[in-house]
Amino acid sequence: MKKLIVLILLSVVFYSCSESPTGSSESNLSETLLYQQNGLVDSIVGTCSTFLIRTVILDxxxxxxxxxxxxxxxxFTDGDxxxxxxxxxxxxxxxxxxxAEGLEGINGNNAIVVNSPGNKDKYxxxxxxxxxxCTGQxxxxxxxxxxxxxxx
Structure with missing residues (x-):
């Protein structure tokens, strides 16, 4: 009987520590592709003395x-x-x-999930x-x- 209780407790602990338990609200949401741009969206190169801004009209x-x-x-960025x-x-x-700001906020390819503004607009x-x-690079x-x- 003690082994059964220990087994149940261990199962609960492992389940609660998993990265995406089946009860996760995000995994239960249905996805609809709204916009896609394959390849390069944009790339900016500059020196430390510049502040460059580029805006792309999506749709x-x-x-x-x-x-x-x-x-x-x-x-990817190396500008902090x-x-x-x-x-x-x-x-x-x-x-x-x-x-997304700075090296930690930008670098990578992990998905970013945000609340929807719930409107129809140009983005x-x-x-x-x-x-x-300023390193000269x-x-x-x-x-x-x-x-x-x-x-x-």
Missing amino acids: TMDLREYNKLKFEMER RSEINMHYVRADTAVKILS YFRMKLFSSV LFHLKVKNLRIYGLK
Whole structure:
């Protein structure tokens, strides 16, 4: 009887420590591909004395029926103050729905999940290259293979 109780307790512990238990709310959401751009989205190269901003018009997207958005992309920067974001414009003001900053926030290809703004608007993807360190070398910011999913 003690072995059975220990076995049940160990099972519960292992299940609760798993990375994505079956009860996870994100894994139960259905995905719809809303936007896809294969290959290079944009790439910026500059020196430490420059602050370069590049904006790409993505598309008009209807996000009213989605609770969350999932962004998948390959991204890299060596500029510690660089930033990527996605926004729409409301009353002459950019309203950010995605923002990743610095080396830790940008580098990688892991998915980023954010709350959906729940509107239909024209969306923009903005990249800002900047570094606080001046080494005399060039700094880079690159985004490839962008996919945006709506999650219900």
